[in-house]
Every structure is written in C-alpha cells, then in structure tokens.
Amino acid sequence: MNCPCCSGKSYEECCKPYHAGEKYAPTAEALMRSRFSAFAIPNGEYLMETTLPEKRKFHNKEDLQEWGEINQWTKLEIIKTPALNQVEFKAYYNDEDGKPQIHHEFSTFKKVDERWYYVSGKFLE
Template identity: 55%
Template sequence: MTVNTDLKCYCGSENMFSDCCEPYIIGAKKAPTAEALMRSRYSAYAIHAADYLWATTAPKERKNYSKSAIMDWAKSNQWLKLEILNTTLTVVEFKAYYLDNRLKAQIHHEKSTFHNEDGNWYYVDGEY
C-alpha cells in the first residue's frame, strides 16, 4: 500500500496527513482523545490499514471482528468524507460518506463508544 503523505488528512481536519492521523496509524504517537482515535480509524479505513483498526479495537471486542473482514470493508468502499457531529469524553457521533462497490453513495451514521486503558484509546462498539 502506497500512501501519499503530502495531502490533507482523510479525516477532514484540514491538517496534512503526515501531521494528523499518520503518526497514530504508524505507531509513532498515541491518539490523545476518543475523537482523535475516531479520526485516525477513519483515515485507516481510507488507506486500508487493517492492522491499526484491529489494534485499536478493544481487546474484549476483537472476537467480533476479523482483520480480513476489516480489510474487505475498507477496500470495498471509496471513503469520501468524515463529519463529526458530536463528541464527549468517550462517545463520538459521526457520519462517514463513501461510495460502495457499486459506486452508490452511502452514509454510515454511528455513535461510537471508546475506552481508555493505560493511556491507550480503544474502539468498543457503535450504535447505528
């Protein structure tokens, strides 16, 4: 996978990818907030970083996911835009805009719950 780090971040922050989500995805930094983790997970879907998505899923929840399913979902869609609607310390409500494998426009609306354990944020689950 080749990623162009000289472009604006996929998460919509208006920052460069190399200064925004990439350091979290490559493990150079830890996401400091649930929202930062949510944004980096969206970017990870856009660049097909299934290992990061798996690693940032709460260990107790990983049995509900597989890396191959994560990768299939990431690759089968064209990720267009992330819109953060509301955020608290542990919940991020967002809309992810994408084109599915038939190039049909879709919106994934979710309230994601996150948990901080030993200074690491993890995705726990989502309410659709």
C-alpha cells in the same frame, strides 16, 4: 496529501503518526478520525489494534481491510462528542457499485493505560 479524516491537516501531521505507531491518539475523537483514515487508506491492522482487546473476537482484520478496500471513503463529519468517551459521526463513502452511502454511528470508546480503544457503535438512521 490531505488527511482522509477531514481535519484540514496533512496526513503526515494528522493520522499517520497514529497509524505508524509513533504515538497514540490523545482523545476518543482523534482515535475516531484515525480509524476513519484507516478505512480510507486502508489499514485493517490498525483498526484491529485500536479495538478494545476483549471486543476483537467480534471483528476480523481481513474483513475490516476488505471493507476499506471495496469502498471509496470521501468524508468524515463529527456530529457531536457528548462525553469524553463518545463520538457521533457520519462517514460518507461510495460503495463497491459507486453508490453514495452514509454510515451514521454513535461510538463508545474506552481509555486503558493512556490509550484509547474503540468499544462499540450503535448505527443511527
């Protein structure tokens, strides 16, 4: 199976080791890709685990899981990574009504004890 993150690699060679807890994403971009794949699979637990601990109170594993389940995630496009801890991306998906959507976000990440975490995102038009 091709990895949902659009890396061109197989899921087993790309995001699966992160999802399985075998290793941590080495960069903010790799974490972003693995989080997109976690929405596509879906894997709400991984999404919570990769959110900065002090930011988890603003998220809910069940809501993240449901958002992954009700949408069909079709493509991830990395626009730019202006800094080591920042990624601008577009996530393409079809919503629960089958209507194509684009989630355009500028995300910030933080590395703590050799592990990257999602901190926050700013939605872009």
